[in-house]
Amino acid sequence: MLGFQDWGVTLAYVGTIVSAVICVVYGIVNWNKPRENEESEINEELEWEKNDPELKEGDI
Amino acid sequence: MNMIFLGFVVILYLSVIAFLGYRGYKRTKSTSDYLLAGRKIHPMIMAISYGATFISTSAIVGFGGAAAVFGMGVLWLTVLNIFVGIFIAFVFFGLRTRKMGHNLDAHTFPELLGRRFDSRFLQTAGGLLIFLAMPLYAAAIILGGAQFMSTTLAIPYEVSLVVFVGIVAMYVIMGGMRGVMYTDAFQGTIMFVSMTILLVTIYSSTGGVVAAHTKLTALAPQAVNIWGGAGHQGWTAMPVFWSPLWQQLVTTIVLGVGIGVLAQPQLVVRFMTVKSGHELNRAVLAGGVFIMMMTGVAFVVGALANVYFFEQTGNIALLAAGKKTDAIIPLFIKDAMPWWFTSLFMITLLAAAMSTLSSQFHSMGSAFGRDFLEKGLKVKIKDSITVNKLAMIAAILFSTLLAFGLPLFYQEGTAIIATGTAIFFGLCASAFLPMFVGAFYFKRMSATAALASFWAGIGVSLFALIFIHIKESKPLGLCNFLFGTDTLIPVLQNLDPLIMALPVSVITAVVVTFFSKPPSQKVIDKAFKNINK
Structure with a gap:
């Protein structure tokens, strides 16, 4: 198939494209996920910035 | 090649790099900025930076050249690069790394593990391992980049080494993680454009996708004639099962690098x-x-170079390139591609080397500065950024000296690049992978188990490198000196050390977990806050 000699290489070639397609589809489907945590993530971020002991004064 | 055009392209490239490095510097104000780019990087920049760091010159030139020998079976590595290196890495590890890193306020990989397992010693030892082992990988990249610059621009090796390291060192030390990621994104973009042009050209010059593959299949007798004894069956077929070529292809190239990336x-x-x-x-x-456009294209081009060279010269790619695997891709670019592309490709390879090296410098510096000196030995100098900058300078000097010294011990310069990369990947996977998986998916895993698997992974890896895996044990010579033979277990001599070390490390982690005290609930609750399951 596809001009290859054996199935081992055919699978590798097709597998390369399929893996990339899986990444694309996953990225699109989950573009805005995980949404349920977004609010807590923002709060956490603010909290973290407030409490970051290694942030120098006047950096925010 | 037009030297004026090349000079113009190089200057333009370096100016953009300098500008991006300066931008990173201006925006770096805190330790979190310096180590984690303030945790506010755009996903696109992050993805390209991850990919550009992952893919070095050796992935394109070294492994592309390997595809000209092994054939398209090397594409299994691309499958793992994408599926394991991107999909599994991001979905099953990335999300939890980010969340747990946040929960534990971790700034580096060893710090994440150290805090998750509540062991300062683990952070210190992990940092030290990275600082001691990564220079080998960095030296391999420096060697490749400097050799390449020296041949292209016709300048002495020593000069190109200092210039190459100097430029990268400048933007990493000054710009920290922001400098690294901004330049990575630019370098990754160049790599992407260049590889796309290469893919289109190779298929159009060999008659189209299926026609090109069919021509390569027809060349099988040429491959069998040379490597048939070692198991080769043609460039579009896998080698004979368990033959020396099969073991090398599947264990070292595909599994060693494919899994090691995690x-x-x-x-x-x-x-x-x-x-x-x-x-x-x-x-x-x-x-x-x-990633598909990087290793996928490099491997297809490497294998199909055989068709091109056979049609042009009557020789297969390896013979056309004077039996030097690493010379196949550059020769193909020079012969088959338009003149302007040669310059673009040179910048591409320089970008690939620089983007990998910058992250290595950054990781070694933070491992030595943050994990070993600051957290492990409790060293306090002025502020945290200064400690990391000084540690980075030490790491850069160490790797550069190694890059100067390596060719003196080991004549086959090109082999060092692939070997250095493979050793580091294998060592990291054997030492860190079981505890990395355990950190996110097995709350019961204890610090004792993490440390036991860490030492087991390192121990078996080193033993296999010195006494079993002939590719390293032979040039190292210690096995021969002590026992009068190059390998203690001939039947395993072609198996990558990772294949032996990782299972031992995993078993150690599991067994010790059941015989040691579980971690405190307080640490687990903190680490797993807002992490489902």
């Missing part, structure tokens, strides 16, 4: 640079396509 400190740290979980999901899209 516990790479310089890659893991990137998961902690984005703002939220969904940005990592978005990055999967760009990362998967990017």
